Amino acid sequence: MQELVKEIYTESIQAQIAAGEALPSALESAALTIVQSLINGNKVLCCGGSNNYMLASHFANLLVNFYETERPCLPAIALSNELTHLSSYATPAMNDSFSRQVRAYGQPGDLLVVITVTGNEKEIISAVEAALTKDMQVIVLSGNDGGELAGLLGPNDVEIRVPSKRPSRIIESHLFNIHCLSELIDLTLFPQDDS
Structure with a gap:
């Protein structure tokens, strides 16, 4: 069993190395897009499908609160996957939950971050x-x-696509990428004086 654990670690590390080679440009572009939207007075809406809902909530929480260094709050909302606040008459299918919230809360210039x-x-x-x-x-x-x-994405949208087919490796990389984005956003908006 210990050998299996080592194999799982090795596979995860190899997936992270592949992502580290493939994703820096996309992560930089995403961070700068988020920063520019926030500077322009817009907000970030976040949502995630099934297993990724907690990651979307985590990212919105990091923006509203902070990543590692305390700083002013940034406007972000994690869209709910709960239908309790939506009328059962108005929402016949679960597929409408996020889109209805985007139409309700989103404005031109805002960003939608989706995790899948x-x-x-x-x-x-x-x-x-x-x-x-x-x-x-x-x-x-x-x-x-x-x-x-x-x-569906246009030239102004950004895709951070993890180069893996295994759902578990993709989700692990998503968490890492969310933390990377959070750090890039914080350092860009609130540079730290190292001296």
Whole structure:
């Protein structure tokens, strides 16, 4: 069993090395896009499909609070995957939950950050479509081939696609990428004096 544990660690490390080679440009672009949107007085809406909902909430929390160094709050909202606040009459399908919130809270210039493993979750696709109709930019954290979402993105949108097919490795990389984005955003908006 210990050998299996070592194999799992090795696979995870190899996936992170591959992501480290493939993603720096996308992470830089995403961080600068978020920073510019915040400087312009806009907000960040975050959502994640199924296993990635907690990551979307975590990223919004890091923006509102702070990553490692205390700083002023940044406007971010984690869209709810709970339907309790939506009328059952108005929402016949779960697929509308995120898109309805994007239409309710999103404004032109705001950002939608979506976190997905496959890029094929209907509720995430609907949220991105709603954001695009509101002239919002979209940042997608995805994996494998990017799924259907990859085809929806325009030239001003950013895709951070983890080069892996294993859902567990993609989710691990998403958490790392969220922390990387948080650090880049904080250091750009609130530079630290090293002296």
